[in-house]
Amino acid sequence: MxxxxxxxxxxxxxxxxxxxxxxxxxxxxxxxxxxxxxxxxxxxxxxxxxxxxxxxxxxxxxxxxxxxxxxxxxxxxxxxxxxxxxxxxxxxxxxxxxxxxxxxxxxxxxxxxxxxxxxxxxxxxxxxxxxxxxxxxxxxxxxxxxxxxxxxxxxxxxxxxxxxxxxxxxxxxxxxxxxxxxxxxASEGNCHHVYEFGRNLGIAFQVQDDYLDAFGDPEKFGKEPGGDIRQNKKTFLLLHALEVADTPRKEKLLRLMQENPAGKVQQVLSIFRECNVDEWARNLKQQYLNQAHHHLEAVAVTSKRKIHLAQLADFLVAREH
Amino acid sequence: MxxxxxxxxxxxxxxxxxxxxxxxxxxxxxxxxxxxxxxxxxxxxxxxxxxxxxxxxxxxxxxxxxxxxxxxxxxxxxxxxxxxxxxxxxxxxxxxxxxxxxxxxxxxxxxxxxxxxxxxxxxxxxxxxxxxxxxxxxxxxxxxxxxxxxxxxxxxxxxxxxxxxxxxxxxxxxxxxxxxxxxxxASEGNCHHVYEFGRNLGIAFQVQDDYLDAFGDPEKFGKEPGGDIRQNKKTFLLLHALEVADTPRKEKLLRLMQENPAGKVQQVLSIFRECNVDEWARNLKQQYLNQAHHHLEAVAVTSKRKIHLAQLADFLVAREH
Structure with missing residues (x-):
């Protein structure tokens, strides 16, 4: 292996x-x-x-x-x-x-x-x-x-x-x-769990992608965060913020997206933090990662054979760049 | 059948x-x-x-x-x-x-x-x-x-x-x-002949396509011929004309293509006719059609089974629109 x-x-x-x-x-x-x-x-x-x-x-x-x-x-x-x-x-x-x-x-x-x-x-x-x-x-x-x-x-x-x-x-x-x-x-049942492992991992990976683009450490991330915010890209973070923000914050968010003022990235990030979007995203990522691990555990082979896939899952989702 | x-x-x-x-x-x-x-x-x-x-x-x-x-x-x-x-x-x-x-x-x-x-x-x-x-x-x-x-x-x-x-x-x-x-x-040998029938027929079909675009009867063709000539499209006719025309005709052809004057289509068609491009194209089409029929004949099934394909070949290549 x-x-x-x-x-x-x-x-x-x-x-x-x-x-x-x-x-x-x-x-x-x-x-x-x-x-x-x-x-x-x-x-x-x-x-x-x-x-x-x-x-x-x-x-x-x-x-x-x-x-x-x-x-x-x-x-x-x-x-x-x-x-x-x-x-x-x-x-x-x-x-x-x-x-x-x-x-x-x-x-x-x-x-x-x-x-x-x-x-x-x-x-x-x-x-x-x-x-x-x-x-x-x-x-x-x-x-x-x-x-x-x-x-x-x-x-x-x-x-x-x-x-x-x-x-x-x-x-x-x-x-x-x-x-x-x-x-x-592999049997049909094992194939199902392997597929579901990958599907959940893929979503966790994308949550991390969106998270890093907003909250990543610039030195580890390799580029200035906020690219998605600058482009008004729909991300896990933005869509959740629009769903949970109170009316003044939601209106401010929409105004920032429409007007693209200087300092937009910092202002959007502030709203994200006020709405606990960062914590929510870390939790969401963890939920999908847990689901992935759950399906990997359900595959009927010895746990020794699963080590590398389990490590890959943690690596892909814990990455900081 | x-x-x-x-x-x-x-x-x-x-x-x-x-x-x-x-x-x-x-x-x-x-x-x-x-x-x-x-x-x-x-x-x-x-x-x-x-x-x-x-x-x-x-x-x-x-x-x-x-x-x-x-x-x-x-x-x-x-x-x-x-x-x-x-x-x-x-x-x-x-x-x-x-x-x-x-x-x-x-x-x-x-x-x-x-x-x-x-x-x-x-x-x-x-x-x-x-x-x-x-x-x-x-x-x-x-x-x-x-x-x-x-x-x-x-x-x-x-x-x-x-x-x-x-x-x-x-x-x-x-x-x-x-x-x-x-x-x-079908056997490998029969597959080969069927493929070659189609390949030769396809080329004959395209020769006919190019021919009709230049020499087709406007009433049967359904549109004014000369579209390819107007667009300087490389066709069987143009490439053959450029290969066989004498120097004055070749130069005139190239000048017409470059300058796109009024009456260009008629002038190019005249050169085509002077170079016997129309007759050459009809012969070329017939050669490919003959090759197609030759391969169809070589397919080892009774000739009764081949009637519809033989008719299709003649129909596709004899069409005037």
């Missing part, structure tokens, strides 16, 4: 080879560029961990892990177009470095190559994994659509936001773990 | 149901809109015809045909963004009616739904059909990329253009036929 860090290294070494033919270079070179700017490779490592929970790594797990990482990068490439993002991991996005048509078509072909990796799976695993992959891929698109829809709305509830986060980010982590479990021969 | 027209009707009746969930409507409603503006459904009918060449229609053939038609529409939706096309089949394109992000994401999810139909296939057929589908999908993207690359170049050879057409349009027709053949239990 391997730790998360070890599996990231094992996966990365295999993944760093090119996944595309040489020609047409105008189509494939941007794909190589984007994959080379890096990434944490959390999802493929999660796939391998889900697999090791039940036994030795199945050779097909590398194909599934590769398909998942390619799919994830395809969504990032297209999301960057929709969000008009100029930077990704500190480097120019594909549509910025090349153009939108390239980012669009290179993304498309990257998704198809993901399916080429899936097509390599043993006949016995292929239908089940393909179905889970498809369902998840569709949900990720739905999550992105909801995210864009919510930008246009002023009445998004916390429940709706959680559902969007679940679709946009959690289900892919959950499915990564579950595909590994399937290759490990 | 059914004629092409009958199979289009049988397929369309099944296909006209919705392929998407209701929510989020912002994601799926544009997909329904696009599928409802119609289309000739040539590829799914070809899949069913490839299947009937070898026996009764396999129930999975409808899933494959649906996947192919959804994939085709996904490519159209994304191509329309890249080409900045405002109309498709006389109706507003998705990015015009909604916006680019919608066309991008709805296209993505349409491709995923195509794979959901493939995931329904019998275990015995799934790997082979998935592999052919993936390879073809990747080639279609490569064809679109070459098409965009060629727009920026002034030295595209006829050979390069044929390869682009092959990738952008022929391979999907060829693969549609072959997936049907696979479901019909």
């Amino acid at each position: 391997h730790s998360f860090k070890e599996l990231v290294e094992i996966f990365s070494e295999k993944f760093n080879a090119s996944h595309f033919p040489a020609q047409p270079a105008t189509l494939y070179e941007p794909g190589n560029y984007f994959l080379n700017i890096g990434g944490k490779r959390i999802r493929p490592a999660a796939c391998l961990m889900g697999n090791e929970l039940f036994g030795e790594i199945h050779p097909n797990a590398y194909d599934v892990a590769t398909a998942i990482e390619l799919f994830h990068n395809f969504t990032l490439m297209h999301d960057d177009i929709m969000d008009k993002a100029t930077l990704r991991r500190g480097q120019p996005t594909v549509h910025t470095k090349y153009n939108e048509s390239t980012a669009l078509l290179t993304g498309d072909v990257m998704m198809i190559v993901a399916y080429e990796y899936l097509a390599r799976l043993d006949k016995n695993f292929l239908p089940r994994i393909l179905q889970l992959f498809n369902k998840t891929a569709r949900e990720v698109c739905e999550g992105q659509q909801l995210d864009m829809d919510f930008e246009q709305r002023n009445n998004v509830s916390l429940t709706e936001y959680i559902r969007m986060i679940e679709l946009k980010t959690s289900v892919l982590l959950a499915a990564s773990l579950q595909t590994g479990a399937i290759l490990g021969g | 059914h004629s092409f027209k009958e199979l289009v009707e049988i397929f369309s009746e099944k296909f006209n149901a919705s392929h998407f969930p209701a929510q989020p409507a912002t994601l799926y409603e544009p997909g329904n809109y696009f599928l409802n503006i119609g289309g000739k459904r040539i590829r799914p009918a070809a899949c069913l015809m490839g299947n009937e060449l070898f026996g009764e229609i396999h129930p999975n053939a409808y899933d494959v045909a649906t996947a192919i038609e959804l994939f085709h529409n996904f490519t159209l939706m994304h191509d329309d963004i890249m080409d900045k096309a405002t109309l498709r089949r006389g109706q507003p394109t998705v990015h015009t009616k909604y916006n680019e992000s919608t066309a991008l994401l709805t296209g993505d999810v349409m491709m995923i739904v195509a794979y959901e139909y493939l995931a329904r296939l019998d275990k015995n057929f799934l790997p082979r059909i998935l592999q052919l589908f993936n390879k073809t999908a990747r080639e279609v993207c490569e064809g679109q990329q070459l098409d965009m690359d060629f727009e920026q170049r002034n030295n595209v050879s006829l050979t390069e253009y044929i390869r682009m057409i092959e990738l952008k349009t022929s391979v999907l027709l060829a693969a549609s036929l072959q997936t049907g053949a696979i479901l019909g239990g």
Whole structure:
């Protein structure tokens, strides 16, 4: 069995080879560029961990892990177009470095190559994994659509936001773990708990993400907090504040969002603190993390096999950057 | 056995149901809109015809045909963004009616739904059909990329253009036929001939397309010919003319393309005629059509089973609109 860090290294070494033919270079070179700017490779490592929970790594797990990482990068490439993002991991996005048509078509072909990796799976695993992959891929698109829809709305509830986060980010982590479990021969029941572990962990991860963006220590966080506040981004914190603040504070919050005055970030943070949003967020994160651990405990394998996944959960959610 | 027209009707009746969930409507409603503006459904009918060449229609053939038609529409939706096309089949394109992000994401999810139909296939057929589908999908993207690359170049050879057409349009027709053949239990050898029938027919079809745009009878063609000439589009005709014209005619052609004077279409058509481009195109089309028929003849089934495909080939290539 391997730790998360070890599996990231094992996966990365295999993944760093090119996944595309040489020609047409105008189509494939941007794909190589984007994959080379890096990434944490959390999802493929999660796939391998889900697999090791039940036994030795199945050779097909590398194909599934590769398909998942390619799919994830395809969504990032297209999301960057929709969000008009100029930077990704500190480097120019594909549509910025090349153009939108390239980012669009290179993304498309990257998704198809993901399916080429899936097509390599043993006949016995292929239908089940393909179905889970498809369902998840569709949900990720739905999550992105909801995210864009919510930008246009002023009445998004916390429940709706959680559902969007679940679709946009959690289900892919959950499915990564579950595909590994399937290759490990896990029962339906165990697969369910592995999936739910990932789904809850994914939400806890996003709560932490939103929390750090507002309350993170600038030195550890690596950038000035408050980016989400400056952009009026809907986050766990903002949506909860709008739900619990008294009328004067709620009106002040809405006015700050509309007028974008100097010192807005500090004023919004003050309201957040007055409404105990920080404490609430830490509790919410802990609730989802507890749920994740609860499902991990319910997986019917020896507790020794679960150590690395339990550590990963705590690591992802306790991180300060 | 059914004629092409009958199979289009049988397929369309099944296909006209919705392929998407209701929510989020912002994601799926544009997909329904696009599928409802119609289309000739040539590829799914070809899949069913490839299947009937070898026996009764396999129930999975409808899933494959649906996947192919959804994939085709996904490519159209994304191509329309890249080409900045405002109309498709006389109706507003998705990015015009909604916006680019919608066309991008709805296209993505349409491709995923195509794979959901493939995931329904019998275990015995799934790997082979998935592999052919993936390879073809990747080639279609490569064809679109070459098409965009060629727009920026002034030295595209006829050979390069044929390869682009092959990738952008022929391979999907060829693969549609072959997936049907696979479901019909065809041997490798028969699959090869069915594929080559489609590949050659696809090229002949495109030659006819280019020919009609220049020399079509306006009354039968349904619109004023010369659209490609007005847009300086690289076509079989233009690339051949540039290869065979003498220096004065070649220079005149290039000048007309650069200066876009009034009466340009008539002047370009005159040069085309002086260079016998019309006759050459009719011959070229016939050569590819002959190749297609040659491969159809080589398929080891009774000639009675081939009648509908042979008629389809002649119909697609003899059409005047």
